[in-house]
Amino acid sequence: MIRYLPLILKNGLRNRRRSILTICSVAASLCLLGVLMAIYHAFYFGQATPEQALRLVTRNRISLATVMPISYRQKILQVPGVREAMVMQWFGGVYKDPKNIFARFAIEPSRLFTLYPEYKTSEEEKKAFLRERSACMIGRAIADKYNIKLGDRVTLVGDIFPVTLELTTRAIYDAPENNASLYFNLDYLFESLSAGRRDFAGTFVILADSPDSVPRIAKEIDDQYRNAPIQTRTESEQAFQLGFISFLGNVKMFLLSICGAVTFTILLVSANTMAMSVRERVREVGVLKTLGFTNSSILGIILGEAAFLSLIGGVIGCLMASGLTYLVRQAPAFIIQLKTLTLEPSVAALILVIGVCIGVASSFIPAWNASRTPILDSLRYSG
């Protein structure tokens, strides 16, 4: 096979326009397949970071929009293996313009850094954030995007809560993954609400002592409230985030069916091209056979050419796909998994393998026919 490599390369270059068009077409499709598979991978095979693997989220069993009493924390803390539990309340609201989308949470600052050790900020900023009731801490990505500096005022007009909050930026944090959230003091939110409507928790974020105890803790917490009027649902932070995606509809089905359509399209395109290129050189195959090439080596040469073209297409497609995932990472999105979307090497390798397989599969029938045509017939053949 290796000694035919120059022949395969030459064949691939003989009709440059066709080769380039085929490569472009295969590259576009494989790029798309790459992005979709990267998304699928991020959603359903994403690995939790070591910090994330320790966290659980408890919410009201009915829905995220329904709250729990804050007193639930006592019992949660008593579950063996629970190190800390913090209230995290989605605030929503509007910052300047409804189009400015980023997450805003009311939290307990004194517990935040225990639960999220990956949030890095300077000691002074941390102290200032802890000290001041109306302080807020924002992620680096938000600070850059909206040009908010330390000391700047941030006004949030509530939609879920009938309040307008005046916050002062006291800290800016960096985090490897999610640095596009705003955190402020839960007490400050409660103060702004009327007395009867305080002391609730949208979610509890829980820190476990080891990743192994996470499933057991989740079960124990939910069991405690099994017969209470307000029941809970506890799951790992990763599963909790996945819940948002399944809420959007049958995303899995959607992604898979598009992947299927794309793969089938590449198959068609490359089969078509290879059929055309083989048809063009039936006579040449005859000449090769007269020179002593066997049926199987001719089959190999033609298959090799198809594999070669689709491999180049695959490499270009992977490069474009990783460029696109970069763009997705920059875009504003609620879906946290997309913030770290990358084309993993394993996914890229899979794309290349799929590309080559499709190339070989699509050219198999024309190649088989060409290699089996008797010499005399093929020499007599006229395009």
Added chain:
Amino acid sequence: MAIPLAYNLRNLTVRKTTTLMTALGVALTVSVLLAVLALVAGLQSAFQSSGNPLQVLIMRKGSTAELNSNFTRGAYQDLKFKPGIARNQAGEPLASLEMVTVINLESVDSPSGMNVTLRGITPIGLEMREGLKVDSGRWFQSGRREIVVGKSIEKRYPNARIGSKLKFGRGDWEVVGVMSAGESAVNSEIFADLNQVSSDYNRSEVLSSALVRATDPVAATALINDIKTDQKLNVDAVPEKEYFESQTNSAAPIEFLGIFVAIIMTVGSCFAAMNTMYAAVSRRAKEIGTLRVLGFSRGGILMSFFVESLLLSALGGILGCILVLPLNNITTGIGSFKTFSEIAFRFRVTPLIMLIGILFALFMGAIGGLFPARNAAKKEILVALREV
């Protein structure tokens, strides 16, 4: 004189396999685009057929959905007698006080459950929903833990059939009926007696929203202004239609992804169509030479190949429409972060959508065919005749 169309048609039929493969490639691209458009159209029609143009929805200032809105009984008493509100035959004002919350229902699709809107409502509120009727069973009775479910809910959630019991609030609620109202959002909701729901949720005084019907369109505008400027009420009023239309954007993420996919697939398909047409041109070099000798102009050849490419892609467009037709009327659900609940709707492959698909295919054919056609037209007669 133009080259007859029959020449192109015959050429396409002679190269059956190539034609069909290229057309299928175009067809798949078109069908992905159409599937997304059909999804959005279905969702739009579900929301657009919800809401009466004369009706006005009243919520707390600043809230964007009924779910996070508050409206008190006291405010309702003030609101009810505002001028411009229509009355029913019995002379009661058409103003409905409602409470909205969500409950979790398990289904085959999502074993962990999906959120569904539960609406506490009074007879006046039922009267104000146009086309609302009970398909089977009966309406709930006031003061009892009984619920009526929308027909999409009955279809998608096995636990919500007539006779079964759902546990929420302070006890078990019996499903006593299935209701429907055209294609509207009501089909994805659960209705129950307002007083019973509000007492179960400890919200007897503070409910969610109010819906009022104005006597005519002019009165509706005046009523909205009147309510918005009323300092005592301190609420916001929006036309009911506008409220539902603003929820259509819950399909935005899927729409965005779908259009992104369609664009990249289009690029790929354009290259593929170009490839096919270039091959057609190079294989028919002699024919092109002959046509030129016969006196057909360069422009005529250009047109002919261009038209052939359009025909090829139109075939793809039609195939794409056929591929996507089975999706029509399939029911699916999508969650909205605005209402925190799921709305069921049906894919709608409308004639307009199919037309868009065919135009889109023609566009691909035009891009893919232009360069090869130019290439064909530029061939010199003698060179073309000598090519093998």
